[in-house]
Every structure is written in structure tokens, then in C-alpha cells.
Amino acid sequence: MNSVYSDVRFEKLGVMRVASYCIISRNPEEEVISYLRKWVEGQGVRGTRSFGFDYPVSDEEREKGLRGYEYWIVIPDYVTESEGVIIKNIPEDEYAVLRITDPFSEPFERIPMGWKQLSEWVYAGEYRPRTSQNRFMLEEIIEDEDGNTYMDLYFPVK
Secondary structure (H helix, E strand, O other): OOEEEOEEEEEEEOOOEEEEEEEEEOOHHHHHHHHHHHHHOOOOOOOOEEEEEEEEEOOOEEEOOOOEEEEEEOOOOOOOEEEEEEEEEOOEEEEEEEEOOOOOOOHHHHHHHHHHHHHHHHHHHHOOOOOOOOOEEEEEEEOOOOOHHHHEEEEEEE
């Protein structure tokens, strides 16, 4: 596609047990990620995958400049719910995945454009989008050993 957006690939995510937390605010991504990472570290969990996605807000909340974001961190079986954190079991699913290079240099341009490109790719192809109450469009932040940051966008497909 170009140097910012990768070609689309497929990835199957297996069943995941996740700690989930949602925040509605003017800056929900940073707030929910910080809160849940701290909570999970307090449970003795480190180095697991994490995913986030936009959480719907009411028209009133949107008019006040509020947005919602839900964040998941994969956890082992011994972790239990507390402090508003909910444990969810996410079923295995297959995704079309697009990678964004350096997504936070222009986050309000690069991330929405990535979603637009990925959605157009899915709808133009033979793959049927698979979104429902139990299917999620996910974002995963990847940091490599050289300090480069990427964001993988996951669109569930059949």
C-alpha cells in the first residue's frame, strides 16, 4: 500500500482470557491503558498481549467531547475480577490485519485511514466481514526491539 500501511494479511487469534476495562473521557485510550496495565501488574502478570477498541458513547457524551475505549490484556487463569475489571473469554477468530507504521506521529489521521483502507479491502474482496456482539475490531500496539512502534488493526472475517 505504502510505507505507512502494510499489505493485508490473515491471522487467527486463539481463545483468549482477558482482563477488560472501559473508560469514557476526553482521552480514554491513555487513561484505560494506564489503569489496566497497573491493575494487571498488581496481579503479577507481565508481558502478555493487549488489545483495544472504540467503545460506543451516547450522543450527549459525544456532544461533550467524550469518547469511549475498551482495553483488554490477556491473563492467566488465576487472575480474578476486582476494582471494576471484568474477566472475559474471547472465542477464537480469524482476522484480516493491516499494520500501521509509527501510528502516533499523526494518530487522528493514520489510524482512521488505516481502518478505512482495511474496511475497503475486506468489503471489496471475497471475505465477509464478521462483526457482531461477539466479534471485535481490535487494535494492538507493537513495539520492536529497535524502538519502532506499529499498530495492527484486526478486522474479523469468515
